[in-house]
Amino acid sequence: MAKVTYIEHSGNSHTIEIPNGLSVMEGAVQNDIPGIDADCGGGMACATCHVYVKEEWLDKLSKKEDGEEDMLDMAFEPNKSSRLSCQLLVSDELDGLTVSLPSKQG
């Protein structure tokens, strides 16, 4: 279980307890957090679950797999702290993770 905070582009913040094993994307979708579309449903095929990870968390996350960076090329305003939230699996170690959402997903 980890508490993950999603900060919408407007500044609205949601802190949700997410069971281990779900992705940060699924945590958002199942709790109706606006701003994460996840059109492809977690297949790393659409770049509409794009989030910005708070800097201090970047190194603590699993490394990007082949393909994630390629998909991020297509995301809306990607930067160095961009990740696809479908690729971030929740575990106890992620307790306290904060991600910010882009102004839109595409």
Place this chain on the structure above:
Amino acid sequence: MIKTDTLIIGAGPVGLFCVHQLGIIGLKCEVVDNLDKIGGQCIELYPDKPIYDIPAVPECTGKELTNSLIEQIKAFKTNFHLNERVEEIKKIEKKWLIKTNKGTEFEASSIIIAAGVGSFEPRKFPTKEIEKYEGKQILYSIKDKKIFKDKTVTIFGGGDSALDWAIELSNTSKVILVHRRDEFRGMQASIDKVNQLKDEGKIEVHTKYQLGSVSGNEKVESIIIKHDDESIREIKTDYVLGFFGLIMQLGPIAEWGLNLDKKTIPVNTENFETNKEGIFAIGDICSYPGKLKLILSGFHEGALAARGCFKYAKPDEKYRFEFTTSSKTVKSRLGVKE
């Protein structure tokens, strides 16, 4: 005006199998899809990725699945209207009148929406002030490459479309290629070719840059690109091309008076009809308790929706369930010679 029994919106795997299910019960259909090819997400998002959960097919790629489905419906000689998006639907007495963005008109007794997450549209630049140039000097696809002759063209993107056009246009235009990171994700041969043209001074390449702003009056005159380290560079350019792939948008479907739940259409699970009589929704776009977004679920949904269409197409006939293994009628529809 094209008259048919059922109009299917979406030529993905679920729409294709639904053609089969309509065909074997003797209904005719036409298919409209906004992409330029048949196959939907399978062909656009993962043509070469293996899929492992199609029943009785241990492993196949998106492309192989699409080809098999096309083969399976060959006997029905279905018309596909590609590069077209359904814009308007209207009910007149017992028929639906359907109009696409290209002006094609259909009359059908039912509509099956198998549109995935909506239609594929090009992803656009995030910058706001570009709107007035879009479709003129800022483009996301190329219809006539002659317009670029002897002009300066700035291409954004790191995939095959960006690389291929950079190579192609470098023959007749000054080409500047801009990408947000050092690595390109296209085919190795294209990446090598771009590097070679760069070394020969035929293509200018700027990596770790993204579009900052656009200036001009009637036409684009120059753009500012921004480096990861915040430094900027001004580029004089006639055209700006963006190749960021496609995104799915629900589009006009949202305007048809259908109940919507987020981006999906609630249906009943008896025949996958929506709140509108004669309009059905199957595949990723439909929702109901327990919905799984799997291709195999979409096949089941299409089989039931096809039967649901029967009473609208043939109100005076009674639908009879038949097996393909034993029914002579079904076999003849499938073109099976005995």
